[in-house]
Amino acid sequence: MPEMDATGRNPQIQETVDRYRSGSITRRDLLRSLIAATGSYTAAHLFLESSGLAATLISQTESAAANVTAETVRYPSGNAQVEGYLVKPKSPGPHPAVLVIHENRGLNEHIRDVARRFAAEGFVALGPDLLSRAGGTAQMKSEQAATEVIGRLPLYGVIDDLKAGVGFLEKHPDVDSKRVCSVGFCWGGWRSFTLATAVPQLYRAVVFYGSSPPSGYENIQAPVLAHYAQWDYQITGNALWTADRMKQAGKKYQYYVYPESEHAFFNDTGNRHNPAAAKLAWTRTLEFLRS
Amino acid sequence: MSSLRLRVGFIAVAMTVTGGALLLQAAPATDGTALKGNIQSASGQSLEGVAVSAREDGKTYTTSVFTDEQGAYSFPALEKGRYRVWAQTVGFQTARAEVNLEGDPALRHDFKLQTLADFSKQLTGTEWFASLPEDTAENRRMKLIFRDNCTGCHTPNFVLQNRFDQAGWRKIIDVMETVGIYGDPPRADRAPVPLVREFKDELAAYLGKVRGPGPSPMKWNPFPRPRGEAAQAVITEYDYTSSSNPSEYVTSDGSDWMEGPPSAYEARGVHDVEVDSNGFVWIADSQANPVRTVARLDPRTGEIKNFKLPGDYGMAKRSHGIVIDPKGIAWFNADGGLGKIDTKTEKMEWFNPPKDMTRAAGTLDVDPVGGGICISTDAGALKFDPATDKFTEFKSKSRGVTGRTYGVATDADGNCWWAQMNYDKLGVGNFRTGEITEVALQPVSGLDDRITERDRSLYKFIGSDWNSATPWQQAPRRLGGDKNGNVWVALWWGNALAKIDIRSHKATYYRYPGPGFPGVYDTAIDRNGMVWMNLMNADTAARFDPKTEKWTEFPLPSHGMESRFIAVDNHKDPVEVWVPSWRTHKVARIQFRTQEQLRAQSEPRP
Numbered sequence: 001m002p003e004m005d006a007t008g009r010n011p012q013i014q015e016t017v018d019r020y021r022s023g024s025i026t027r028r029d030l031l032r033s034l035i036a037a038t039g040s041y042t043a044a045h046l047f048l049e050s051s052g053l054a055a056t057l058i059s060q061t062e063s064a065a066a067n068v069t070a071e072t073v074r075y076p077s078g079n080a081q082v083e084g085y086l087v088k089p090k091s092p093g094p095h096p097a098v099l100v101i102h103e104n105r106g107l108n109e110h111i112r113d114v115a116r117r118f119a120a121e122g123f124v125a126l127g128p129d130l131l132s133r134a135g136g137t138a139q140m141k142s143e144q145a146a147t148e149v150i151g152r153l154p155l156y157g158v159i160d161d162l163k164a165g166v167g168f169l170e171k172h173p174d175v176d177s178k179r180v181c182s183v184g185f186c187w188g189g190w191r192s193f194t195l196a197t198a199v200p201q202l203y204r205a206v207v208f209y210g211s212s213p214p215s216g217y218e219n220i221q222a223p224v225l226a227h228y229a230q231w232d233y234q235i236t237g238n239a240l241w242t243a244d245r246m247k248q249a250g251k252k253y254q255y256y257v258y259p260e261s262e263h264a265f266f267n268d269t270g271n272r273h274n275p276a277a278a279k280l281a282w283t284r285t286l287e288f289l290r291s
Numbered sequence: 292m293s294s295l296r297l298r299v300g301f302i303a304v305a306m307t308v309t310g311g312a313l314l315l316q317a318a319p320a321t322d323g324t325a326l327k328g329n330i331q332s333a334s335g336q337s338l339e340g341v342a343v344s345a346r347e348d349g350k351t352y353t354t355s356v357f358t359d360e361q362g363a364y365s366f367p368a369l370e371k372g373r374y375r376v377w378a379q380t381v382g383f384q385t386a387r388a389e390v391n392l393e394g395d396p397a398l399r400h401d402f403k404l405q406t407l408a409d410f411s412k413q414l415t416g417t418e419w420f421a422s423l424p425e426d427t428a429e430n431r432r433m434k435l436i437f438r439d440n441c442t443g444c445h446t447p448n449f450v451l452q453n454r455f456d457q458a459g460w461r462k463i464i465d466v467m468e469t470v471g472i473y474g475d476p477p478r479a480d481r482a483p484v485p486l487v488r489e490f491k492d493e494l495a496a497y498l499g500k501v502r503g504p505g506p507s508p509m510k511w512n513p514f515p516r517p518r519g520e521a522a523q524a525v526i527t528e529y530d531y532t533s534s535s536n537p538s539e540y541v542t543s544d545g546s547d548w549m550e551g552p553p554s555a556y557e558a559r560g561v562h563d564v565e566v567d568s569n570g571f572v573w574i575a576d577s578q579a580n581p582v583r584t585v586a587r588l589d590p591r592t593g594e595i596k597n598f599k600l601p602g603d604y605g606m607a608k609r610s611h612g613i614v615i616d617p618k619g620i621a622w623f624n625a626d627g628g629l630g631k632i633d634t635k636t637e638k639m640e641w642f643n644p645p646k647d648m649t650r651a652a653g654t655l656d657v658d659p660v661g662g663g664i665c666i667s668t669d670a671g672a673l674k675f676d677p678a679t680d681k682f683t684e685f686k687s688k689s690r691g692v693t694g695r696t697y698g699v700a701t702d703a704d705g706n707c708w709w710a711q712m713n714y715d716k717l718g719v720g721n722f723r724t725g726e727i728t729e730v731a732l733q734p735v736s737g738l739d740d741r742i743t744e745r746d747r748s749l750y751k752f753i754g755s756d757w758n759s760a761t762p763w764q765q766a767p768r769r770l771g772g773d774k775n776g777n778v779w780v781a782l783w784w785g786n787a788l789a790k791i792d793i794r795s796h797k798a799t800y801y802r803y804p805g806p807g808f809p810g811v812y813d814t815a816i817d818r819n820g821m822v823w824m825n826l827m828n829a830d831t832a833a834r835f836d837p838k839t840e841k842w843t844e845f846p847l848p849s850h851g852m853e854s855r856f857i858a859v860d861n862h863k864d865p866v867e868v869w870v871p872s873w874r875t876h877k878v879a880r881i882q883f884r885t886q887e888q889l890r891a892q893s894e895p896r897p
Contacts, residue, residue, distance in 0.1 A: 231690050234484065240752055
């Protein structure tokens, strides 16, 4: 967490936020400044979540710029309530929908931004906070705490929360219930793929640099698209095995390996962002989801 | 008279053990007992190169020697006490005795060794590997796949000592492909090691054949026993306390070869060691524990003293590598930062790299020119300047953090070198100018007959990681710089040593000359320019003479050691060599006796 002065404020951060609020710097400038001020990518994102700036100031500003509407929603999953970031096009529905599954840092401004970008492209996008059962990403005290909590989440309990998210979207009046998709990043990539094994009616599943489920391929109905980084040995190296399993099961699987890119190349708030690869992967993703 | 004078002259330089320490001393060695004897087979044949070990009751160190060509062994003077003594060599049962050393100048104890029909568990990892069949093209191919996927994290004998059917091996590989290197439980969402996953069906069938319930095609050919210079060494192995209980030592420690290589379950953590100018040995502990970040061993008594930098949740910060600078400051990595302890005052400090820099990883060296500390990171290396407490980052030119640097070394010009084991490059950072260059190693060749077209396409797509690799991977693991303008690189998968000229960057390769897969892990250069290596799979220290290009191997008296480092004590004359053993949780010191010293110890005392 950022260092505060005697009044509990960090003047450097306050000034940066004020400049963003006034429109003199962009969202990416804001993120860069916060990462420098807090010392890390995760700390900057946690600060935005815990301070509420991500869900309020940035969400309002960026949603207005993208001509979309954004809100925080809750949906039931078993005996719990899962909080999520719901973004919709302003045009009337029904729209196709995307469940945007976060990395192993919780629901943060990067995922909120991706959700807004999907909405700007005509999708209803829901970014569930899969730390909801542990109090929510905004309640995490530190990077380490967030990582540890995520590590302890039950693997298939999270899949249940995602299934409930699909159900929420299917029932949403602005959603075309036959075109609910999932897109997951890193930790969320495995969950996007695994969701396809658990929800036969899923329309499309996209994996950004995530691992593949060990089994269940015969249950998949949705075509799966995967984006891998060339320099992401353990994840990318399993693409051949995955392609073989999907082929044996008679399923559709298309993957791309992006040259000279690293894990998390799509994340424009991280230091491994590869703009060219990210742009191409985004174009391919939109084409795939619309196909 | 002249004969007596000559003998006294030899005694004047004889080594004696005093509280575990072998010391050159001027006084006649009348304060200890020279334990000696002969070793024969049951049929009366003298046995050369048999390891004989002696351990005094209540002590935490073991002294070992080897028999000469006549089957005679001779310990340096041992202090008064009750000792357990055992003799062992491959193919014979371990023979044991208890002796009382009452302070007599000499005591003789002979052993007769009984043959052992199944001696496979006594073999080292490299002997196990050499015993795998190569009679068919497919057996040669699978042997290579086994080597490149199953012997990166542990030695071949640890894997092969047990037998399972194909289904059993398959279940083991299912775990191995996703288990973390420190034994973290497998998770369904963790991507398996890709080459292991691709080959696991074939590996399970192969292992079920060579180490299954039925007849095995393996042919055991034990390597020659130590002789000559190697058999003259004196090795003292010091027990390391358990980190969970400072008064507890491991029991399964590789000292009885008949038991096979031990599990690491009891304890582990002895990773790197360095010796200070007072003879204390400083140990970096790589296992998560609540009591120590580093420890100090007193070789005179075997005492271990723990030093802790507090970490999270009451644990100690965890280290891995350690180095001592000329001022007597020991530097070690600790939880992503740099730890420091003054070896004289025992004052500790911890330095955290700035948040915009990559965290410190597990290996270090001292710049002999400017005094800076070179520290590995996933992305390359850090320089720490002790004069200003300032860090400077040196990032690998290619592939960002995916290089995952392992070893580092500084050279005679003050450059920091780092080994990018998974893509065969060495980064070089000039500590004065900040310039970064790279040296690429040539791929291993000559294995085409063991690679199918499908294998080749898999290898090309998947590539290599540290512990699962393509056959053409050299895998620069750890390295050391000499005073003559070279760095010496241990090539793990390449089974070789590379000399790289620090100015021209020309690389010269010296392939390990023997059979098997010894596991060339680390290098250390002594003050005479000799290059020392720990051969992890062979439980052996090896010396390479750059002038003659001759390798000399010094087998150690424990098996299954899994050493990951080698250190030279250049304060001593002759130099002494230290080999920490991670799996057997000990630290071994090798001291060298000349023929004359050995003869003096073998002769009757005046």
